[in-house]
Amino acid sequence: MRALLVALGLAVATPTLAYGQGGDAVAGKKVYDLKCAGCHGDKGDGKGPGADLLTPRPRDLTSGVYKIRTVASKMPTDQDLFRIIADGMPGTSMPPWAVLPEKDRWNVVAYIKTFAAEKFKEPAKKLELPKEVASSAESIKRGKEMYEAIECHKCHGTEGRADGPSRPELKDEWGYPIASANLTKRWTFRGGATRQDIATRLGAGVLGTPMPTFLDSVEKPEDIWHLTNYIASLGPERPRYASLVAVGSVGGAIPDDPNADFWKKRVPAHIPLMGQVIVDPRNFNPAIDLVTVRAVYNDTEIAFHLTWDDPTESKADGKQVFDDAIALQFPPTLGTGSERPYFLMGDGSDAVYQLRWEQAKGFWEASASGPGKVTPLQGGEVTGKVVWVAGQYRLVVKRPLATKDAGDAARSTFQPAVFTPIAFEAWDGGSGETGTKMSLTSWYYLRLEEPQSGRRFVIPPVVALISLAAMLLIVRAARAQWK
16 A cells, blocks of 8 residues: 555655655744744744743743753754644643644744754754653652652642742743742643653753753652652643532531531532733733632522632732732622623623632622722621642632622522522732732633432432332242242
């Protein structure tokens, strides 16, 4: 078959390999000028018109220093460059460009190599990783020991949430502040989230950053894989995002301790957040990208348990640091149709109701009538408790199902079996987020599940007992016939 293809003059190599060997730099410049120069600059020096707005800064392509490589040598392969262009760099402003035709992407690879042409003449040196070790409880335990022994926790934190003590001092090769990776969010790993990707990062290091190669730092070569298995155990390869927040019915009191075992037994809903880029000041580099919600209610009140990662417990200093904060948002009243208030804090004609927590103010209720137009509500009954541990906030906020005043038009009422719009807003004060510079969601829905009748717990055992008794009678009758 291969000979036939050759005879017919058809390509037998994959398009990826073919373009990788022969990208057109001239054609690539046209794509680069249109798609890349805004950040990386016309000269490839990382000084495009949008560079000052971005954290981390765009790559200076003239330096020939690249973070993501699958080789032991300093310069990445064409395939490495192609993958970054196609997949993007999670946690940065570099998006995936898989929407571009594959040929265009290979042409861009050829063009960006011209910015550091001499360095790309360096021959690639294969990265020799030790023989792979399968993940197991023993391997993960050993990996954790190595994590502590080679002091990964100083940057990445004791539980991997990027809250290590060295965090304030971390800078890249050009002197710009740089954050370590949150190891519990593998889907944000630059260069991939598979075990092979992680082992490669540990083996090759990340050039231009404080992340070195660890091939010579571990006690035994196979420790690279033990460390890989430990890192992979810290979080899923990708999250399962929820489309509905289910609020379970419970009997008795609801604990306000965010660390109570009660909350660990509740099904979590993972909600993604995005940067607010509609009004100034916009947030192009949101620090909080996920909030995990657990919610329950009883005869009198509703409670929300929220979890989100934040590497610092920030309190306003009046300068560059602001209060950490989070808000849950609802329409004050439910209409009969699908119309809802504007998700960005409502507007002048249709306000929203919010349950808020801020580091300085604690828990409070508010009515918002537009971005930044937040008015505290008096006479509320909201209560809550919050803790910050190892780079993570855990919060419980509670309030009565119904307001004290039946005519209160500013506050929401929660009812079983009713789909109620809900949205979230979050601020990492340590990253300079305040006002409309925040992370947020559009509208989701929550639903208070109807209380389950006790009959569903009584009837099945009764039916089982009756069936067992009938079976025993049948067996006894059958035995009597054979006697």
